Amino acid sequence: xxxxxxxxxxxxxxxxxxGIDLKVAAGEIHVILGPNGSGKSTLMNVIMGHPKYKxxxxxxxxxxxxxxxxxxxxxxxxxxxxxxxxxEEIPGITVENMLRAAKQAVTGQTVKILQFRKxxxxxxxxxxxxxxxxxxxxxxxxxxxxxKRNEILQLLMLQPKLALLDETDxxxxxxxxxxxxxxxxxxxxxxxxxxxxxxxxxxxxxxxxDRVHILLNGKIVSEGGNELIEEVTNNGYAKFGGxxxxx
Amino acid sequence: xxxxxxxxYIEDIERTLYDIKxxxxxxxxxxxxxxxxxxxxxxxxxxxxxxxLDFRLKSLEVYNNLNLxxxxxxxxxxxxxxxxxxxxxxxxxxxxxxxxxxxxxxxFDRLGIPNAEKQSLAGVGxxxxxxxxxxxxxxxxxDQGVVYTDMETALVEHEDIVREYFMTLVPPxxxxxxALHGAVWSxxxxxxxxxxxxxxxxxxxxxxxxxxxxxxxxxxxxxVEKGASLHFIEGCSAPKYNVTNLHAGCVELFVxxxxxxxYSTIENWSRNMMNLNTKRALVEKDGLIEWVSGSFGSAVxxxxxxxxxxxxxxxxxxxxxxxxxxxxxxxxxxxxxxVAPHTSANINTRTISKSGGAAxxxxxxxxxxxxxxxxxxxxxxxxxxxxxxxxxxLPVMDIEAPEADIGxxxxxxxISEDAIFYLMARGxxxxxxxxxxxxxxxxxxxxxxxxxxxxxxxxxxTIELEGAN
Numbered sequence: 001x002x003x004x005x006x007x008x009x010x011x012x013x014x015x016x017x018x019g020i021d022l023k024v025a026a027g028e029i030h031v032i033l034g035p036n037g038s039g040k041s042t043l044m045n046v047i048m049g050h051p052k053y054k055x056x057x058x059x060x061x062x063x064x065x066x067x068x069x070x071x072x073x074x075x076x077x078x079x080x081x082x083x084x085x086x087x088e089e090i091p092g093i094t095v096e097n098m099l100r101a102a103k104q105a106v107t108g109q110t111v112k113i114l115q116f117r118k119x120x121x122x123x124x125x126x127x128x129x130x131x132x133x134x135x136x137x138x139x140x141x142x143x144x145x146x147x148k149r150n151e152i153l154q155l156l157m158l159q160p161k162l163a164l165l166d167e168t169d170x171x172x173x174x175x176x177x178x179x180x181x182x183x184x185x186x187x188x189x190x191x192x193x194x195x196x197x198x199x200x201x202x203x204x205x206x207x208x209x210d211r212v213h214i215l216l217n218g219k220i221v222s223e224g225g226n227e228l229i230e231e232v233t234n235n236g237y238a239k240f241g242g243x244x245x246x247x
Numbered sequence: 248x249x250x251x252x253x254x255x256y257i258e259d260i261e262r263t264l265y266d267i268k269x270x271x272x273x274x275x276x277x278x279x280x281x282x283x284x285x286x287x288x289x290x291x292x293x294x295x296x297x298x299x300l301d302f303r304l305k306s307l308e309v310y311n312n313l314n315l316x317x318x319x320x321x322x323x324x325x326x327x328x329x330x331x332x333x334x335x336x337x338x339x340x341x342x343x344x345x346x347x348x349x350x351x352x353x354x355f356d357r358l359g360i361p362n363a364e365k366q367s368l369a370g371v372g373x374x375x376x377x378x379x380x381x382x383x384x385x386x387x388x389x390d391q392g393v394v395y396t397d398m399e400t401a402l403v404e405h406e407d408i409v410r411e412y413f414m415t416l417v418p419p420x421x422x423x424x425x426a427l428h429g430a431v432w433s434x435x436x437x438x439x440x441x442x443x444x445x446x447x448x449x450x451x452x453x454x455x456x457x458x459x460x461x462x463x464x465x466x467x468x469x470x471v472e473k474g475a476s477l478h479f480i481e482g483c484s485a486p487k488y489n490v491t492n493l494h495a496g497c498v499e500l501f502v503x504x505x506x507x508x509x510y511s512t513i514e515n516w517s518r519n520m521m522n523l524n525t526k527r528a529l530v531e532k533d534g535l536i537e538w539v540s541g542s543f544g545s546a547v548x549x550x551x552x553x554x555x556x557x558x559x560x561x562x563x564x565x566x567x568x569x570x571x572x573x574x575x576x577x578x579x580x581x582x583x584x585x586v587a588p589h590t591s592a593n594i595n596t597r598t599i600s601k602s603g604g605a606a607x608x609x610x611x612x613x614x615x616x617x618x619x620x621x622x623x624x625x626x627x628x629x630x631x632x633x634x635x636x637x638x639x640x641l642p643v644m645d646i647e648a649p650e651a652d653i654g655x656x657x658x659x660x661x662i663s664e665d666a667i668f669y670l671m672a673r674g675x676x677x678x679x680x681x682x683x684x685x686x687x688x689x690x691x692x693x694x695x696x697x698x699x700x701x702x703x704x705x706x707x708x709t710i711e712l713e714g715a716n
Contacts, residue, residue, distance in 0.1 A: 051664065077675035088669035092687025098673070099681070105674035137687070154673065188543055 001026050001193055002047070002162055007058035009046045015056055016042045018218040024162065027190040032197050033232050034215030040197045041085060043215070044166045048082040049075055062162070072076045077106050079161030083168045090138035095150065096120060098138050099157050113142040119176055123156050126186070128179055144171045152183035155223055163187065169203040181206045201233050214240050259461055264357055265515060265544075268302035268486040269350045271458050272581045273376060275335040279460070280328040281309060286430050289333045293399060293433065296406065305431025306419040313423040320576040320607075325521050330493050334376040334458045340397060342383055351375050358484065360453050363699060368480075369448035370395045374465055377433040377459050388446060391537045394439040395450050398466050401437035412468055413705040416499040416527045416555075424495045424523040428464050432497065435465035438479060442472040442503070449697070450513075451480040456516075462493035469508065473531075476507040480697050484544065487517035494545075502536050504558060509537040513700045517545035518574055524550050532558030532587075536562070540567040541704065543577050551609060553582040556590035556618070563592040568692040568704070571604030571636070579640075580609040580627075580703045585618035585651075594625045597689050600636035607639040610651070614646045617690060624654040630688050631661050 002024040003050060010016040017039045024030055034040050046053045047060065049072040060067040062078055070078065090098065099120065103111045121131050127149050139147050148168050155163055165184065169177045181203045188207070200202065212228040214237070215218045221240045222228060231239060275292060277285045286307050290300040315322065338348050344361050355361060355373050364371045370384035372395070379397035388395070394405060401409050419429035436452040456463045457565045463485075471477050485492060494516060502508045508528070516522055522545040527534040538552050554563035562581055571577040584594040598606040608627045629638040662684050670680035686693070686705065693701050 048668075050668055071677070072668060072671035073674050073676045073680075076672055082672050084669065084672075088663070088666045090666055090669070090684065090687055092690030093683055098670070098683070101675055101679070102670075102673035105676070105679075158673065 001063060003061045004047075005059045007046070007060060008056040009042065009058075010056060011042075011053060013085060016218050017046065019058070019222055020218075022213065022220070024193050024195060026193055027162070028210040029188060029194045029196065031209050031212045031229065032195060032215050033199075033212065033229065034203055035237055038215045039218040041166055042196075044082055044164045044197065047164060048072055048080060072120075073105065076160070077108075079225055081158060081163045083148075083159035083163065083165045083239070085166040085170070087139050087147040087151055089140045089142075091140050093138050094135050095138055095153075097135040099154060102154070104160060106160070108138055120157060123153055127153055127156075127183055129153060144175045145173070148172060148180060148231060149176065149183075153181050155187055156183060159192075161192050163192065163194045165194060165198075167197050169198055169200050174202065177202045200214075201229055204229060216240055248320075262266070262666045265484045265517065266486045267354070267357065269354060269457050272337045272348075272350070273334045273458060275333075276331050276458070276461075277333040279331050281307070281310070281330075281427070284340060285332060288595065289431055289666050291431065292333070292335065296402065298410065299402065302414070303430045306426050310421045310423060310426035313420075313426055315423055319549050319609075320578050320605075322521055322523070322547055324491055325493060326491070327427075329460060329491070331458065331461045332464065333433055334461045335378055335607075336457075337377045338375065338378070340379055340400070341381060344381065347373075351380055354455060354457070355381070355453065357373070358453060358482070359457070359699060360451075363451065367448070367698070368451050369446060370450040371522060371613055372397060372436050372450075372452035374434045374452065374454045374463075376456060376461060377463065378466045379434050379436075382421065384450070385448075390440040391444045393444060393446060394437065396437050398437050398468065399436040399695040401468070405439065405505040408470065409437065409468065412470060412499060412501060413466075414497070414499070416501070416529055417497050417525050421525065425497065425525050427527070428466070428495050428497045431462070432464045432466045434463075435496070436467045436469070438469040438477065439469045440475040440477050440525065440633065443474045445475065446477045449478040449480050451482065454481070456485040456492060456494065456520075457484075459488040459582045460490040460492065462495065464494075465496045467496065467498040469498075469510075471500075471502050471506040471508045473503040474505045475503065478509040478511070481510070481512045482515070482700075483512075484515045485517045485520060488519050490519065491546075492517070492520045494522045495523060496524045498524070498526035498552075500526075500536060502528060502530040502534040502561075504531045505533045506531070507535045508536070509716055511539040511697055511700075513541040513696070514544060514548070514550075518544065518546050520545040522548040522550065524548075526552040527555065528553070528563075529555045529557050530561035530563065532562040534558060535562045535564070537564045538566065538581065540565070540578055540579070541692075541696060541700060542567070542569040543704075545577065546575060548577045548579055550579045551582050551611070553584065555584045555586065555594065556592065556621075557586055559587045559589055561590045563594070565592070565594040566692055566695045567596040568689055569596070569598040569606050569608075571598070571600045571606035573602040573604055576605045576607075578607040580607075583613070583623060584609040585612075585614040585621040585623065585648075587618055589620045590618055591622040592624070594623075594627070596627045597692050598627070598629045598638060599632065599685065599689070600629070600638050603630035605639075608657075609641045611643045612645070614648045614651045614653070616647045619650045620652075621648055622652045626656045628657070628688070629659040629679060630685065631659070632685070675704040
């Protein structure tokens with residue numbers, strides 16, 4: 001599904017990612033762990049095509065198609081989804097209207113208002129989001145936790161092929177992490193895949209993680225299974241040549 | 248269909264509809280310029296009572312003694328010697344569209360006035376150049392004593408009311424263009440709502456200036472008596488000419504005790520228009536004035552509707568949107584004068600500038616000592632769509648009452664690239680993302696506009712793609 005080869009990328013002339021290889025297949029859940037500043041968010045933004053970030057060399061393909069030549073919205077329409085670490089506030093556009101516009105954009109089909117509203121309300125209930133939030137402006141006045149749950153709501157409504165979750169669980173209390181975790185579990189299937197960036201092993205409990213990658217100074221320094229999560233939780237990144245776990 | 252590689256921009260308002268000119272078939276025009284002879288001429292043509300001629304001549308004197316304002320946009324291109332202040336169309340005031348001359352009727356048809364009249368209005372006035380050519384009001388309202396007519400008719404049939412109120416709220420000495428208005432005013436609307444009458448369906452007057460190089464000086468006088476309520480809508484437009492046109496209207500609103508008046512204006516003048524308009528409301532005890540003001544057209548606009556909160560507990564709600572594009576300098580805002588206790592005001596505005604346009608938000612809030620426990624909150628937000636446009640915010644507050652509750656919030660910004668990225672990450676293309684953000688920005692205002700104008704504003708924010716160089 002996603003294939004990244006020898007990717008070098010950064011901001012303006014400053015290279016942040018120094019050669020990353022990553023392969024994600026349908027049905028898989030990948031976890032990327034790394035201290036702050038290791039390049040995790042940069043990687044997510046580069047995959048999604050944030051204009052601030054540049055690819056210096058290397059390649060990224062999604063379902064065999066070169067990602068670099070696609071605009072962000074085209075990547076979204078191919079099935080990529082980024083759950084933002086800091087979701088944007090968009091005054092004047094309600095959650096429902098934005099999501100409906102997004103659903104129409106990614107499916108290329110007209111979305112019926114009433115049917116969509118019903119679906120949305122059901123999903124909101126599942127994520128324990130107050131139904132009145134559907135008519136509130138996108139993320140305006142939402143708490144940090146509400147914004148994160150709103151990202152998962154979008155994930156579930158848009159049903160992408162590959163979900164990039166950039167610290168979706170950070171800043172949440174235990175109950176909220178559980179809700180988010182359940183949301184991701186609900187989303188995940190044999191047809192789609194997730195890349196999860198996290199500092200918290202709580203979110204991973206309900207999920208079956210296929211592969212863990214340790215990112216340090218813009219490079220993947222170790223790869224493996226759940227044992228790596230345990231190692232980082234207990235001892236930080238010392239073993240991989242980094243400092244203690246830095247949240 | 249859409250080439251995404253191209254640069255995007257927000258399109259100007261679609262003006263084709265407004266730019267259709269009729270042949271000037273006016274039956275009478277004064278000489279250009281402003282002299283006593285011109286003023287006497289207008290007065291005579293309009294069969295003014297003696298006191299009105301007197302009023303005009305005194306106003307002229309005031310005009311001649313006042314200087315141009317020293318602040319605000321540059322209006323030096325306005326040369327009063329070139330402005331024709333009175334243009335009488337070849338039409339009489341009638342109460343049936345069938346009797347309106349065809350070219351004029353077609354103009355109002357294109358603007359959707361007769362259609363709106365059928366669907367959503369209780370009365371309509373239509374002014375063409377200097378005179379009102381059509382007027383109607385539902386019988387149901389006249390039966391309740393509601394008067395809605397042109398100012399000329401009012402001056403004959405309701406002279407006592409006109410004489411009591413006319414230019415008492417905006418006296419000619421207020422500023423040079425108020426004096427000009429006093430001297431050459433013509434046309435406009437007169438509305439009288441007796442005590443306790445609730446006019447449930449809006450009335451609308453539309454002002455159309457067709458003649459090149461002319462001025463329009465309509466006077467609107469609305470009296471809403473104790474406990475009565477009214478929604479009045481005003482629209483204006485003109486085709487574009489390469490000479491300067493002038494609009495110096497005057498609006499005086501008297502809101503009685505416990506009365507409510509909603510006054511909605513959408514101004515869509517052409518880009519050769521100097522729009523120097525004065526609007527003021529006097530609100531008595533527990534009365535409410537609601538202004539909804541959209542400024543989209545003109546070369547220069549100076550427009551700051553003023554609310555005088557005169558009675559205890561009087562309220563003002565001001566909602567405004569201004570869109571300045573290439574070659575436009577729109578200086579708009581509001582002013583509120585609290586002179587009684589427990590009065591309150593809410594000012595909420597959005598301004599957008601693009602393609603080198605300049606938009607200024609200017610407001611003045613005055614709370615006198617007598618207005619203890621006054622409340623006023625101002626929220627003005629500006630959005631610049633590119634680097635060549637300009638936006639300024641000039642709020643002035645003068646608070647003399649110690650126990651006043653005053654709040655002010657101002658924001659000036661550009662469209663956030665991160666917000667665009669966020670929407671694009673959800674599959675929405677860049678052009679639509681920008682449009683959504685701009686529509687969202689004006690949304691709190693758009694929902695206050697009369698429906699047909701809200702649609703018009705949404706059209707304004709449709710986006711087009713610029714050709715690749």
